[in-house]
Amino acid sequence: MSNNLVIVESPAKAKTIGKFLGRGFSVKASMGHVRDLPKSQIGVDIEEGFVPKYITVRGQGKTLQELRKAVKKAKKVYLATDPDREGEAISWHLVEALKLSDEQTHRIEFNEITKRAVQTAIKTPRSLDHNRVDAQQARRILDRLVGYKLSPLLWAKVKPGLSAGRVQSVALRLICDREAEIEVFEPQEYWSLTALLRAGDRSNKKSDQFEAKLRRLDGKRADLKDEEAAYKVLHSLKEAEFRVSKVTRKERRRNPAPPFTTSTLQQEASRRLGFAARKTMSLAQQLYEGLEIEGEGTVGLITYLRTDATRVAEEAQDEARTYVEETYGREFRPDKPYQYKSRSGAQAAHEAIRPTSAMRRPDDIKSSLRRDQYRLYRLIWERFVASQMSPAVMDTLTVDIVAGEAEFRATGSTVKFPGFMSVYMEQGDDESKEPQEVRLPDVNEGDVLRCHGLEAKQHFTQPPPRYSEAMLVKTLEELGIGRPSTYVQIIDTIQRRGYVSLQEKRFFPTELGVLIVDLLKEHFPNIVDVEFTANLEDRLDSIEEGEAQWRRVLAEFYRPFEEALKQASEEIDEVEIEDEVTDEVCEECGRNMVIKWGRFGKFLACPGFPDCKNTRPLLVEIGVNCPKCESPIVERRSRRGRLFYGCSAYPSCDFTAWNRPIDRRCPRCGGMMSEVVRKTKGTQHVCLDKECGYTEAAPERDGAAETPAKSAGDSANGVPKTKVVRVDVTR
Numbered sequence: 001m002s003n004n005l006v007i008v009e010s011p012a013k014a015k016t017i018g019k020f021l022g023r024g025f026s027v028k029a030s031m032g033h034v035r036d037l038p039k040s041q042i043g044v045d046i047e048e049g050f051v052p053k054y055i056t057v058r059g060q061g062k063t064l065q066e067l068r069k070a071v072k073k074a075k076k077v078y079l080a081t082d083p084d085r086e087g088e089a090i091s092w093h094l095v096e097a098l099k100l101s102d103e104q105t106h107r108i109e110f111n112e113i114t115k116r117a118v119q120t121a122i123k124t125p126r127s128l129d130h131n132r133v134d135a136q137q138a139r140r141i142l143d144r145l146v147g148y149k150l151s152p153l154l155w156a157k158v159k160p161g162l163s164a165g166r167v168q169s170v171a172l173r174l175i176c177d178r179e180a181e182i183e184v185f186e187p188q189e190y191w192s193l194t195a196l197l198r199a200g201d202r203s204n205k206k207s208d209q210f211e212a213k214l215r216r217l218d219g220k221r222a223d224l225k226d227e228e229a230a231y232k233v234l235h236s237l238k239e240a241e242f243r244v245s246k247v248t249r250k251e252r253r254r255n256p257a258p259p260f261t262t263s264t265l266q267q268e269a270s271r272r273l274g275f276a277a278r279k280t281m282s283l284a285q286q287l288y289e290g291l292e293i294e295g296e297g298t299v300g301l302i303t304y305l306r307t308d309a310t311r312v313a314e315e316a317q318d319e320a321r322t323y324v325e326e327t328y329g330r331e332f333r334p335d336k337p338y339q340y341k342s343r344s345g346a347q348a349a350h351e352a353i354r355p356t357s358a359m360r361r362p363d364d365i366k367s368s369l370r371r372d373q374y375r376l377y378r379l380i381w382e383r384f385v386a387s388q389m390s391p392a393v394m395d396t397l398t399v400d401i402v403a404g405e406a407e408f409r410a411t412g413s414t415v416k417f418p419g420f421m422s423v424y425m426e427q428g429d430d431e432s433k434e435p436q437e438v439r440l441p442d443v444n445e446g447d448v449l450r451c452h453g454l455e456a457k458q459h460f461t462q463p464p465p466r467y468s469e470a471m472l473v474k475t476l477e478e479l480g481i482g483r484p485s486t487y488v489q490i491i492d493t494i495q496r497r498g499y500v501s502l503q504e505k506r507f508f509p510t511e512l513g514v515l516i517v518d519l520l521k522e523h524f525p526n527i528v529d530v531e532f533t534a535n536l537e538d539r540l541d542s543i544e545e546g547e548a549q550w551r552r553v554l555a556e557f558y559r560p561f562e563e564a565l566k567q568a569s570e571e572i573d574e575v576e577i578e579d580e581v582t583d584e585v586c587e588e589c590g591r592n593m594v595i596k597w598g599r600f601g602k603f604l605a606c607p608g609f610p611d612c613k614n615t616r617p618l619l620v621e622i623g624v625n626c627p628k629c630e631s632p633i634v635e636r637r638s639r640r641g642r643l644f645y646g647c648s649a650y651p652s653c654d655f656t657a658w659n660r661p662i663d664r665r666c667p668r669c670g671g672m673m674s675e676v677v678r679k680t681k682g683t684q685h686v687c688l689d690k691e692c693g694y695t696e697a698a699p700e701r702d703g704a705a706e707t708p709a710k711s712a713g714d715s716a717n718g719v720p721k722t723k724v725v726r727v728d729v730t731r
Contacts (some may be wrong), residue, residue, distance in 0.1 A: 005074035007067065007094060009081055011111065016290030016298045017080065021122070024471050028070055034060045037095040037140065044141050044149040045320035050554045051140055053440045054093070064097055074342060076106055078125065080118075083109035083350070084306055085139075086485060088132035093639065095128065101309075102127070111313075112356045113290050113300030142166060142540070145558060146527065149565055154516065158575045161497075162516065166527065166536075167350050167482045168493045169520055170594040173528040174519040175467055175500055176509045185463035190232035192705055193222070195408055196453040197242055197401070199441040208441045209452070212242075212401050212408035222406075227723070230456040233406065240403040242449040250397040252413075253391045256420035258310040258340035259352035262484030263477040265305075268383070271427045271471035273375055277469050277488045281305065283376045284353070293368045300356055301365075302380055305483045308477075309350035310340035312387075316351075320358040320388040328422060334390045354384040386424035393417040397440050401449065412440035458723040466506040480534035504677070523568035526560070552712065579607065588614045619648050624661045627672045627701045633661055657688050668694040 018027040035054040037043035038519040045051040081087035106125035110117040154162040193214040269280040284305040362378035401408040499513030542548040579594035586606040593604040606612040619634040631649040647653040659674035666687040683698040
């Protein structure tokens with residue numbers, strides 16, 4: 001019989017921990033929360049001081065019975081839930097539901113599920129942190145008040161099934177505001193001018209050839225606003241002498257990125273691996289809770305995955321520094337370990353996300369992991385190891401060149417010492433941050449350069465980009481909206497409610513989403529105000545620090561909110577969303593079908609409901625026929641809202657593709673080609689047959705001529721296509 005009972009949230013976590021403890025311990029799983037507010041009612045007594053009414057979560061009755069039996073046999077109960085506010089709240093609910101005494105209750109926490117960490121935690125238990133519990137309880141009640149008070153108003157005034165949340169509404173507003181910026185954006189034309197130069201008198205070496213960009217004209221910043229101005233400058237330089245006026249050589253150091261937080265992990269996994277935030281967190285949970293590793297048994301591979309801190313334990317830093325020195329050499333290990341600064345409000349006790357051992361290299365355990373588990377573990381491992389390595393050193397060279405009244409500049413860089421770049425480079429939102437080596441020939445001040453060509457290129461200012469998952473998570477974190485554990489739920493909710501759609505990995509607001517935001521802006525400005533929501537997050541954090549009383553924080557928010565609810569209920573007229581009538585005829589009753597919004601986007605429905613309940617998918621043709629049956633290929637959406645392409649004859653034809661098919665056959669296998677936009681390589685045509693793998697660059701759409709080109713047409717995103725004017729010069 002075990003004298004000690006350890007309670008965790010999940011069976012996977014219980015299995016891993018059970019192997020680290022002796023025969024005197026029994027490990028049970030609570031299966032997450034055992035108590036929560038009821039779904040059928042608000043569950044909060046506002047007049048009595050926001051007293052919550054907790055009930056047993058449906059399906060958890062049997063779990064609680066088993067836990068009560070185990071508690072009766074145990075002298076000590078160790079609550080080993082996750083080391084954050086929610087984990088503390090789960091432990092408190094277990095104490096209440098199991099009626100544990102103070103003497104019997106021991107709260108333990110660990111940042112990684114390893115034998116050393118678990119055994120250390122057992123030796124150093126503590127009592128429950130009620131400030132953490134109050135902070136989590138305040139967030140839960142606040143979200144319930146907003147959701148259960150505001151959503152019924154939307155049901156009554158707009159349509160049933162809608163919802164509004166304290167944080168999700170701000171995220172939706174960001175997406176809608178960005179779309180509004182794009183709609184009113186007017187592209188401005190400008191031109192750049194590049195000279196193709198060569199160093200040396202008669203040298204024809206490719207290494208001696210380089211490009212220089214026009215910077216200044218007549219001593220002022222070059223500002224070529226139209227084709228006429230660019231053409232004039234271009235031809236004035238045909239006979240000009242290009243002479244080096246200044247050469248600047250510098251050494252630049254570049255520091256590594258800090259180890260991952262929840263937010264940065266979601267962002268980088270999206271950019272590098274194409275993972276949605278939900279998939280990233282699911283895989284990270286598996287790595288944290290423990291996997292069977294050949295030769296080691298079950299072991300947790302990474303530290304706790306919900307964190308906003310970049311702190312690293314001293315022993316973990318020492319191990320990483322030892323690994324770096326042994327693997328790469330002493331010069332790759334900095335003299336002092338880095339101390340990364342966490343963002344304001346981060347929980348100080350937390351650590352960054354890192355491998356539980358830097359010595360456990362990804363390739364050494366690859367055979368024990370599934371493909372995506374390995375890819376995510378490798379990303380975390382590389383980021384952490386690189387964060388403990390020496391800075392990279394770049395040699396930069398800047399060459400200033402004069403040609404008549406024009407001033408050009410060429411810049412180059414080479415890696416002098418790779419440092420952390422030997423292991424890992426961070427990526428940006430749209431392209432790699434990795435510095436590309438650009439080598440310039442050895443030139444000196446006063447050298448005369450040979451000009452082989454001039455190129456004037458038309459550009460247009462671009463609208464701000466729509467949010468990707470990574471960009472939205474980054475923006476929410478920077479603004480202080482939400483916390484690490486909430487980003488996945490925020491993104492899921494606004495997609496599930498039909499407020500946004502995800503197309504080509506970018507968020508587009510739907511008509512319904514825009515309508516909801518406009519309504520909230522007018523009647524509940526605080527709910528969708530970024531600054532107000534961020535300040536409220538700070539107030540909720542102050543409860544955990546013991547600086548604020550949770551009931552007072554709730555009262556400060558609720559009283560003005562209650563007044564706004566009453567006023568809005570009187571002022572808002574019912575919003576009638578008119579259905580768009582189509583030419584599609586209902587095959588059951590003959591009426592013209594209408595477009596409606598559902599959980600997974602638009603669909604066709606018979607307006608005769610409830611007499612006629614006929615519905616069918618709304619098919620948007622892309623102008624390409626199915627390679628299997630020649631029926632039109634149409635856009636479709638997965639249950640997660642992801643856009644894909646399928647045959648309109650489904651289910652009789654099962655053709656589907658994630659990439660957009662194009663009307664072109666593969667020159668290698670004869671299969672159908674698709675169009676893919678890649679960050680570093682631009683638009684490419686890719687064979688849909690993965691075994692074939694044929695890839696080619698998409699044809700350029702830019703025109704090219706020695707004389708002014710004709711007016712360009714509009715492109716798909718509202719920004720005109722660009723033109724290029726080239727002049728060959730040989731001297």
